[in-house]
Structure formats: structure tokens, C-alpha cells
Amino acid sequence: MTRIYVPRDSAARSVGADEVAQAIEIAAAERGVDVEIVRTGSRAMLWLETLVEVATPAGRVGYGPVAPEDVADLFVAGFLEGGDHPLRQGLIDELPWLAAQSRITFARVGIVDPLSTEDYEAHGGIAGLRRALTMSPAEICDEVTESGLRGRGGAGFPTGVKWRTVLDAASSTKYVVCNADEGDSGTFADRMLMEGDPFMLIEGMLLAGIAVGAREGFIYIRSEYPDAVVTMRAAIARAYEVGWLGPRVLGGERQFDLTVRVGAGAYICGEETAMLESIEGRRGMVRAKPPLPAIEGLFGQPTAINNVLSLVSATVVLARGAAFYRELGVGRSRGTQLFQLAGNVACGGIVETAFGLTVGEMLETFAQGTRSGRPVHAVQIGGPLGAYLPASQFDLPLDYEAFVEAGAMIGHGGIVVFDDTVDMAAQARFAMEFCAVESCGKCTPCRIGSVRGVEVIDKIVAGEDRAANIALLEDLCDLMTDGSLCAMGGLTPMPVRSVLRHFPEALHNAKDSQA
Amino acid sequence: MTLHEMPTAMTPWSKEVATELVRDHAAEPGPLLPVLHALHEAFGYIDPEAIELVAQELNISRADVYGVVTFYADFRRTPPGRVRIQVCRGEACQAVGGRGLVEHATRSLGLELGTTAPDGSVSLEEVFCLGNCALGPSVTVSGHLRGRVEPADFDRLVSDAVASGGGER
Incomplete structure (x- = not known):
């Protein structure tokens, strides 16, 4: 029996991953070959989709971009044994594009079956939660503060400080809300994480809940991400079955319940107070601040609101310690950032790396030019509200402060590339x-x-x-x-x-x- | 074989069915959006009668329900076409020909964005980002996301969907 991995990520499906998986199944049956097809998240090397990987004794060998009509040819080439073929990319883990990254939050995406709790644990998952359960809430907040983790939604506020504010707010009812309303064009890391490693977000929500003293959490996902909604809901159901969620988290004394809420096509609901209004059942109208949501948030109660990537980064902080996380990065930008290469790029996808690369290095090393083959004229970084930068600014280092000084922002890490035909x-x-x-x-x-x-x-x-x-x-x-x-x-x-x-x-x- | 195919044939508007759907969600905290999503999924739009019904069942004003229905781009107030098409207008898609694809879509279907063909065959909508920003231009056809869509691909996707009679996921 040979194990074959085909992504189930919606980006991969948008260019035919389902059809490729089906073609492999049919071709294997015709040849009487025993194969097991595992649907994983995507490795986020999106120009290679559909990227098919085959388990071999030497490791996972990748072929891409595979179209359904290539499948018969792959069988002839002996791809089940890692055989040679024009689409063969080699051992996936050794591809320079991946090897040059520090995939610590995307460590499992594209590798595991997203809905297998066994896979999640076998690949280092739930360790952060286990450790957190031995700590006091204040210790958890301190550890996260010490790690230097800052909110990955765009504003860059220290996550541990936010949690501490909610912990110190006096109320018997508190909430954790995950902002998964990833509306910025050019960003897709939240989506790929939710589709490819949903238990990591569940673990992050649990950590936040324990740290701030909340028993209930909501994940607000935009309706434009139907696959992420389905995957998160299925993962939550599994997490209840195995006792990670519910009245006794991991068999202990803590309670935590988690619900997915779906947006309805309003970009503004990515603004945290508009999102709260939306969850409460109103128009997504922004609230005046103060009061801060940490003091008076969802249903008037103290609420920790965090982005998907902040929450999953917290699981890394807890599992591997604040010092490990802090060592990555530059200045006040610690840890890794998930940059998303989008628009007119030859090699689009997710680059998880410690802060500090320049824009130019990112474009040369990872994007590797434009898809159209024409010169890069501008990049827009940080979504629809982010600055357009010309080539003369490409020596800017990708960190929060350097960008603010230059009248730009990193935001959620989306980098959209335009060639010289742009108006x-x-x-x-x-x-x-x-x-x-x-x-x-x-x-x-x-x-x-x-x-x-x-x-x-x-x-x-x-x-x-x-x-x-x-x-x-x-x-x-x-x-x-x-x-x-x-x-x-x-x-x-x-x-x-x-x-x-x-x-x-x-x-x-x-x-x-x-x- | 698609992964999470959820074929839901559109039900014609029915006050009885709607009442049941509203009651299924009424006990949730902040139930209005889950209720509206359930109605929208079942009927394909929010019928004017639903506004009165939801207001009564949830004990809120009709103005509150109307205000929410009209705020969110997802909630249509007239039945959709049998095939529903969304074309992405986000910047990442613009960078790879998205503006041209929007123009092509409106011209080839003879529809403005946000309208439905008079024969009820096709609805054309704009959307701001489908999260497929490295593989644009992106569209959805009856809920299925498609990437790297050139005008010729668009025509083929639409005619295939129309020929197979829609099939909202």
C-alpha cells in the first residue's frame, strides 16, 4: 500500500485538486494498485498546485503542478516509487523555497490530515495546552508577554498584555473571540491554517480561554471561506469527542465551549468592535472606544479578541517557551510572520520567516518575479488599506516599526505584486x-x-x-x-x-x- | 468527487419551514445572523415575509431585522438565478487581469454586477476577495471556487454550470 497526499485546501481545489485525487483513485483501481489517498492542507507553494506527494522510504516526494490528464503518465513513470518525471519536484522538505523558511506556526499544514487528532498530537500538537494547564492564568499571560508576541491581525498590540487586561477585569463571564474575518485582498494565511491545521486554532482558543478566565469562545469566519467553516466545525466536533473541548478540558476542571460564527460579506466586520456587533446580531457598525473590548466586549463582558495567527503562535510560545519564540525576529518584531505572496507573482504562497527580510529579498528569493514575466512596478503590502511601494522602497525591512516610519504598514502580511501594466x-x-x-x-x-x-x-x-x-x-x-x-x-x-x-x-x- | 459537497436544493418560500428554521437557532446567543443564514441557505434569499416572522419569533423590531438584512452583502432579497456567479474584484486579482475578467463577465452575460438574468438562469455578483490571491483571477460558480480564470475559462465554466442546471453547493 502506497500513501499519496493530495491537498484539500480550497486554493488547490480551485485548480483541480479534487479532479486529480479522483483520477489517481481511478487509475490505481484500473491497474490493481493499492493506494491510500490522504487529503491534507496545502504546503502553500501555490504555483505547484495541484501538488501530489508520495510517501517513499527516503521521504515525501512531490509532483506538481499535476493536472488530471497527467495522472496516467505519472503511473507509467513509476511515481508511486518516486520515479522520475518532468513534474517531479524531489523531496519536498528539501525544496529550497521551503527549507529557507521557519515554518513554526505552519509546521503541520500540508503534512497532516487536518481532521485527525492523532496526527495533531503526533506532530507536537496539544503540548502547549498541557503545559498551560499546569500554570496559573497570570503565568500564562506573562509567558506570552515575555515572548514578544504581537497581534498578527494588523495592529501589532502585545498579545500577553491584552490577555492580562481581560484576566484582571472583574466579571464572572468573559469571552474569547477569534477574528477570522480575513478580508484583506492578498491574505490567505488564516484560511490555509483553518483548512490545514484547525486543531491548532482550537488549542490557541483554549489557551486564551484559560489565560483570561473565559469558558466560552467564538470563531468569527467570513462567509467567503466556506471550506474553512466546514473544516473548523468538523474539527470542533472531533475536539468535543476526544474531550479537548467541553465541561472537562483534557479531563481536568476547566470548561471551554467553542462555536463558529459566519460573517455575511462585510469587510468592516474585521474591525473588532464591528465584529462584536455582528456576533450579537446587529449591523456591523463600529463602536466608539473606550470602552476597550478587553473591559467591555461581547455582550458587554470582558473579551479577548485575537487574530487566528496570534492564537496559533501562542500555542508555539507555550509549547516551546517564550525564549524560543523571542529569539526569532528583530527589534520589537519578535517571532515569525506569515507573509503571503499574492497577485502577479511567479511563486505565490506563504513564506513564514522571522521578521527582518527586506521587501526586495522577499521578492527575489521567494516570489521570483512576476507570473506575466514583466518587471515589478509596485507592491501593495498590508491589504486594501496598505501602501503601494515602488522599487525604490524595496530595501525596507519587513518589520512593524520600519514600515510605520515609511508611511506604510505590514498589516496581516499580504504582499500583492503588480507588473508594469498597472494603472x-x-x-x-x-x-x-x-x-x-x-x-x-x-x-x-x-x-x-x-x-x-x-x-x-x-x-x-x-x-x-x-x-x-x-x-x-x-x-x-x-x-x-x-x-x-x-x-x-x-x-x-x-x-x-x-x-x-x-x-x-x-x-x-x-x-x-x-x- | 468534491470534498464537502452539500447539495441543497432551494426550497420555495414557506412560512412553516421558515418558522422551524428560526426556532432551531432562536436559543443561541445573538441569534439573528445564524437565523438569517439558515433562511438564506434554505430559500436562496430573504423573503419580505421573513422579516416580519423573524422579528416576531426573536422579539425584536422589524426595523432591526430589516437593518441587518440590508447591511450585509450576502443577504439577497430576491430569489437568485439557478447558477450563481461571483467574480473577485480584490487587488490581488486585479494584478492578474481581474478588472478585465469583470468586464468580460458583465459583457458576455449581458448583466450588471448584482443582477440576475430575466430568465432566472444566472446571477452575477461582485465579491471582495475569496482568499485565493496567489491563483487569481478567482470566481465562484454555484459555490465552487475556481482559480486562474481567463475569459475563455469563464465562458466554459458558466455554460457547463448552466447546462447542468446550477447545483448550488
Whole structure:
């Protein structure tokens, strides 16, 4: 019996992984060969999807990108024994693209059966929880603080400090909420983690629950991720069966219950207070802060709200110790970050690495140019609210502080690459248009400012009173930045300003400039 | 063979079925979104009658229900086409021809974004990111995510789905 691994990740399925798995099954049956097909997460080397791996005595040998029509040929080439074929990539663990990374949160993704608790434990899972159960809540918070872990959702707030605030809040009812509303274009690490290693998020939720004294948690997943919803729900059901969740966590005295809630197509619900409103059954309207959710959050109770990647990183901190985690990274950016290479890239996927690589190194070493083969003209980092950077900025190191200083942000680690066919004026306009569509409407600078922003950019592009309209756009950006209630309106000017600043040919000196 | 195929034939609007669905979720904390998702999944849209029903069953005002239904892009208020298509407008898809694909989709189907063909065959919607950002441009056809979709692929995906009669996952 040969074991074959085919991803069940939705990105892999989007380019035919299901059809490939089916073709292998049929071909094996026709040849009377005994194979076991294990559906795993994806290794997140997405240009190789569908990446089929075969277990051999030397290790897992990969073939990709495999299309259903390649399968017969692979059998002829003896791929079940790791035989040679043009699609053979070699031993997966030795591929330089993977070997150059520090996969500590994505350690199991693409390797294990995502819904096997046995696989999870056999690959180091649940160790953090076991250790946490021997510690006091305050000790857990301290350990996480000491690790230097900062929120991976975008804001970069120290996770341990947040947990400590919730722990110290006086209330008999507290909640943990996982923000899995990963709405930024160019980001998909939360999705791949939930589809590829859902127990890690469950363990992270349990840790947070124990640390802050909460007995109930919610994972808020966007509706655009149906496979992640199905996988998380199935994993939660399994976790109840084996006693990881429920009235007696791991047979001890703690109780923890976990529920998945599904969003409904509103980007703003990734803002933490809008998300709370949504879970409570209301329009996703941003709340004014204070009170902080840590003091008065879900249903008015103290609530720890963390991103998927923060929670799973905490399991690593607890399992391997704060010192291990802290040793990775630079300055105040500790541990690893999950960068996501997206858009027009030759090699797209997830690069988990300690902070500190420059943008240029990331593009050269990992993205390896554009899919179109044309030169890179701009990268947008940090989602729709992040800055567009030109080649002259590619020496920026990928850490929180360096980016803030440069008027940019790392956000959730999405890096979207554009080639030289991009129309930067259109990208600036889209930033305003997106804000107009997705604004919750509560505050005027965001709701009205974004609409005016689209109009004024249209006038600039049309060559209408250009200098005056650019001054107006700058003024509007000031107003949105200073006057908006949350990051939606407050950061929409970031991509717009980055175009004004770094790509003067787009708006200032466009070809049709006024006579 | 797809992994989590959940074929749910759309049920025509029924107050009785709806009442049961609402009651299934009424005891959950903050039940409104789970309730609306359940109705949407069963009927494919939120019928105007559902607003009154949900308000009564959950003891909240009709304005509250209406406000939530209209806030979230997912909740349609008219029945969808038999084949439902979403085209991604996110930046990562724009970087690989997404803008052109949106144009192609509207032109080839003769539909504006957010509308349904008069014969009820196809609905065309925009979506902002499907999380498939390294394999764009991305679309979903009746709930199935497809990546690296060129205009010719789009036409083939749509005609196959129309020929097979839809089949929402």
C-alpha cells in the first residue's frame, strides 16, 4: 500500500485538486494498485498546485503542478516509487523555497490530515495546552508577554498584555473571540491554517480561554471561506469527542465551549468592535472606544479578541517557551510572520520567516518575479488599506516599526505584486471606491469622504484643475485620517497617498495634463 | 468527487419551514445572523415575509431585522438565478487581469454586477476577495471556487454550470 497526499485546501481545489485525487483513485483501481489517498492542507507553494506527494522510504516526494490528464503518465513513470518525471519536484522538505523558511506556526499544514487528532498530537500538537494547564492564568499571560508576541491581525498590540487586561477585569463571564474575518485582498494565511491545521486554532482558543478566565469562545469566519467553516466545525466536533473541548478540558476542571460564527460579506466586520456587533446580531457598525473590548466586549463582558495567527503562535510560545519564540525576529518584531505572496507573482504562497527580510529579498528569493514575466512596478503590502511601494522602497525591512516610519504598514502580511501594466491612478481610485462600498456609515469622514475621494480622483485623471484637485485630495486624506472612527476610513488614505508620493506620473503628471 | 459537497436544493418560500428554521437557532446567543443564514441557505434569499416572522419569533423590531438584512452583502432579497456567479474584484486579482475578467463577465452575460438574468438562469455578483490571491483571477460558480480564470475559462465554466442546471453547493 502506497500513501499519496493530495491537498484539500480550497486554493488547490480551485485548480483541480479534487479532479486529480479522483483520477489517481481511478487509475490505481484500473491497474490493481493499492493506494491510500490522504487529503491534507496545502504546503502553500501555490504555483505547484495541484501538488501530489508520495510517501517513499527516503521521504515525501512531490509532483506538481499535476493536472488530471497527467495522472496516467505519472503511473507509467513509476511515481508511486518516486520515479522520475518532468513534474517531479524531489523531496519536498528539501525544496529550497521551503527549507529557507521557519515554518513554526505552519509546521503541520500540508503534512497532516487536518481532521485527525492523532496526527495533531503526533506532530507536537496539544503540548502547549498541557503545559498551560499546569500554570496559573497570570503565568500564562506573562509567558506570552515575555515572548514578544504581537497581534498578527494588523495592529501589532502585545498579545500577553491584552490577555492580562481581560484576566484582571472583574466579571464572572468573559469571552474569547477569534477574528477570522480575513478580508484583506492578498491574505490567505488564516484560511490555509483553518483548512490545514484547525486543531491548532482550537488549542490557541483554549489557551486564551484559560489565560483570561473565559469558558466560552467564538470563531468569527467570513462567509467567503466556506471550506474553512466546514473544516473548523468538523474539527470542533472531533475536539468535543476526544474531550479537548467541553465541561472537562483534557479531563481536568476547566470548561471551554467553542462555536463558529459566519460573517455575511462585510469587510468592516474585521474591525473588532464591528465584529462584536455582528456576533450579537446587529449591523456591523463600529463602536466608539473606550470602552476597550478587553473591559467591555461581547455582550458587554470582558473579551479577548485575537487574530487566528496570534492564537496559533501562542500555542508555539507555550509549547516551546517564550525564549524560543523571542529569539526569532528583530527589534520589537519578535517571532515569525506569515507573509503571503499574492497577485502577479511567479511563486505565490506563504513564506513564514522571522521578521527582518527586506521587501526586495522577499521578492527575489521567494516570489521570483512576476507570473506575466514583466518587471515589478509596485507592491501593495498590508491589504486594501496598505501602501503601494515602488522599487525604490524595496530595501525596507519587513518589520512593524520600519514600515510605520515609511508611511506604510505590514498589516496581516499580504504582499500583492503588480507588473508594469498597472494603472496606479486606478489603484488609488479603487482604494476610495472600496471604502465607499464597505464603510459601515457611522462616521462622516469615512462614509462621505470616500465618495468624494472617488469623485476628486476622477477629476484629476480627467485633467480638470489638476493642482487644485490634488490639494483637495491631500486635504481630504488628512480629514479622513484624523477624523474617522476606525481604521477603515483612517487608513484608506494610506494607499492613496502612497500613489501620490511614490508614483507622481499617475496623478500629478498624467499624460493628459492641463494646457 | 468534491470534498464537502452539500447539495441543497432551494426550497420555495414557506412560512412553516421558515418558522422551524428560526426556532432551531432562536436559543443561541445573538441569534439573528445564524437565523438569517439558515433562511438564506434554505430559500436562496430573504423573503419580505421573513422579516416580519423573524422579528416576531426573536422579539425584536422589524426595523432591526430589516437593518441587518440590508447591511450585509450576502443577504439577497430576491430569489437568485439557478447558477450563481461571483467574480473577485480584490487587488490581488486585479494584478492578474481581474478588472478585465469583470468586464468580460458583465459583457458576455449581458448583466450588471448584482443582477440576475430575466430568465432566472444566472446571477452575477461582485465579491471582495475569496482568499485565493496567489491563483487569481478567482470566481465562484454555484459555490465552487475556481482559480486562474481567463475569459475563455469563464465562458466554459458558466455554460457547463448552466447546462447542468446550477447545483448550488
